[in-house]
Amino acid sequence: MPAIVIVGAQWGDEGKGKATDLLGERVDYVVKPNGGNNAGHTVVVGGEKFELKLLPAGILSPQVTPVIGNGVVVNLPALFEEIETLASRGVATDRLRISANAHVVAPYHQTLDKVTERFLGKRAIGTTGRGIGPAYMDKAGRLGIRVQDLFDASILRQKVEGALRQKNELLVKLYNRRAVEIDEITDGLLQYAERLRPHVVDTTLLLNDALDRGEVVLMEGGQATFLDVDHGTYPFVTSSNPTAGGACTGSGIGPTRIDRSIGIVKAYTTRVGAGPFPTELEDEWGEHLQRVGHEVGVNTGRPRRCGWYDSLMIRHAVRINGFTDLVLTKLDVLTGIPELPICVGYDVDGVRHDTMPMTQTEFHHAVPVYETLPGWSEDISGARRLEDLPTNARRYVERLEELAGCRISAVGVGPDRADTITVHDLLPESR
Template sequence: MPAIVLVGAQWGDEGKGKATDLLGSRIDYVVKFNGGNNAGHTVVIDGEKYALHLLPSGILTPGVTPVIANGVVVDLGVLFEEIDALEARGLDTSKLAISSNAHLIPRYNKVIDQVSERFLGNRKIGTTGRGIGPTYADKMNRIGIRVQDLFDESILRQKVEAALETKNQLLVKTYNRRAIEVDEVVEDLLQYVERLRPMVKDTSLLLSKALDADEVVLCEAGQATLLDVDHGTYPYVTSSNAISAGARTGAG
């Protein structure tokens, strides 16, 4: 059957997380297909409030497989903080699947996001400073780091070195900040490898098989239509496609 896409029609906070939770008993997969930890869903279950930023809301529903798809940019530190917080409250997160093609937010992109916003002064966009925009820019510029790169340290190191060649020039010469060392970025990312490994899947194949088997797949958008990078109130928008059409690419 076709996938269901749940999007907001305004700037967010329309209650998408609550809607996903209400549909939980009728769906098999919930897919986060865009954005990163720059948006959030708040869900209340039996009086307990859960605030989710990177994880899809379906992770709270027993029997549902939550998926972080290829269109998402992932801050691994935030990911495991959220997982740890849920597990500490007795929730099972073992079914989480993460696309091997999803891009990672390295620490240098968070630094660049924050200092460039301050540099703009009155012309600032209002970014969250979490490295989302610079990471999507790296993806388009073909210098991004993907989840699968963590499993080959030599490839990871080459990619970090290539990215920092230009980013350190920007940090040092434009923003008067210290250069970021390759080793500190690589070590920061590699600390999550073994914990991440069992979660990494070919999520495009996973979801394709689910649809072929007539399972119900819900694609849950982050942000909302008027924050869409193409169709929103540009330039005061997010860096990804938050509309229903974006689900096709973002979910693979």
């Protein structure tokens, strides 16, 4: 049985956690291949809401083995806080497996993240301040600390010392902060070693063995396509590759083993933090989408910027990720809006663009060209087939599918796991 990848098709917060959870009872492993506790999932099961940050959404399905892959950067206090919170609510977490090659977010990464953002002033990226970017910088700069290093105190101390030689120069001389003590960091990390040990394995071997046995492995990417450090709206991006290709790197599963690439797309558009956003609404409709859609960041509590659906972005995401299917979420939020604009082109300095512009400058100056469809006022939360939707809602879905050039295989009509219209089976074959 091949592997499946789930990827956000916009700027994140599309409902990837719900899509993963929807498949959770039919898969054997759910892997988080990238990111850290800067990106969260909200999953509603039986009316009960769970907010997940580091843990894969598959943790909520009893028969699933949840895996934190080698491409993730792990904040250990946040990890164990999340484990304890779930355990207090009756969710078993003993099945969790963590790659020995995953990197660790150290306290100095968080410090550097916050002071750097303040130092940038008006050029700030809008990070969460969780230390994710600096941890990935150390990984690329070969100054990182990996999970496996916590099991060798001597190696850990050497690596912390090497990292702090550079970091303390920056903190003291540039940012006017106190130097970080080596013992403070090593002692703080070592206290988690024994709690980590039962969870840490060679996850690449674990997952490929599972595929060899015919089991189903689902990879849920954090963040989304347009936050990808290579393919996103750089520099307003994350520090990893949350696209389908990045799932291979972050899990150790080869691309030839992936059979389905599933894009999660919201029925409108949102983003958190700074950066260009052509269809952003700064009027009552933007406030309406934010209020009705409960558009507040899971991790940060920051209100999400809201705008109309952008079909050029989705077509670009389909191209980059090779999506075989799309899952459209939060269609219900649009109920009651009399007219629904869809961005079908950009005007850039008088020139019409029907695809994403090549440069950031062009994208920053892009003015959306809209096509407008009539809205609907009927409650759609009980719909379980496309035929159950009002005519205008069904036409909206059909038009988005046509513009994307990729089939829409499921439609979310409410927050709960059950509030979903399944059009096509998302698994490669029936189990």
